[in-house]
Amino acid sequence: DVKVTQSSRYLVKRTGEKVFLECVQDMDHENMFWYRQDPGLGLRLIYFSYDVKMKEKGDIPEGYSVSREKKERFSLILESASTNQTSMYLCASMGPNQPQHFGDGTRLSIL
């Protein structure tokens, strides 16, 4: 079974802080993704990565950056957290021609 682990289930940070969300997968997948999910808006893709050190912007990359230094780990960084980044953040990984597998999600609150 694919295991995707996100570092925190719940996180509370203050406006202006730099926030790191970590995601690790154990299936040697090339493709990893970060989404946010808000009520009524569905899943929105922030960034994705198709290989180590490779990254591509998704639909809503503003205010975020990512890091993929190792194949199993994909980090999402909020450079200067703002209240409109309060959301559920979901990491996913995917092998070739396979469906995505998601982590448990991180509920992030920015105060």
Add this chain to the structure above:
Amino acid sequence: RKEVEQDPGPFNVPEGATVAFNCTYSNSASQSFFWYRQDCRKEPKLLMSVYSSGNEDGRFTAQLNRASQYISLLIRDSKLSDSATYLCVVIKGGSYIPTFGRGTSLIVHP
């Protein structure tokens, strides 16, 4: 037109009912199709892939209609535990970026 569209519902059905959801997609080059289930405040989990010939997994049946560009999910003999949001996912040929529908909410009541 959105790339992947679903009726948000909610579909409110009694236990034991049969319920069906459709999901339409706009890109005719779409190649891979999936249904996910998402419980409240949890992550989406793969329910089933959708194959061209249609496929069944217990009480769940998925179908693909390429001519009309939609996929469907049929749930027979609904259980209370089937209450969830069902997300349709489409991947375009040559891409590895899934496109998610916004989900259809199902509520099964006693």
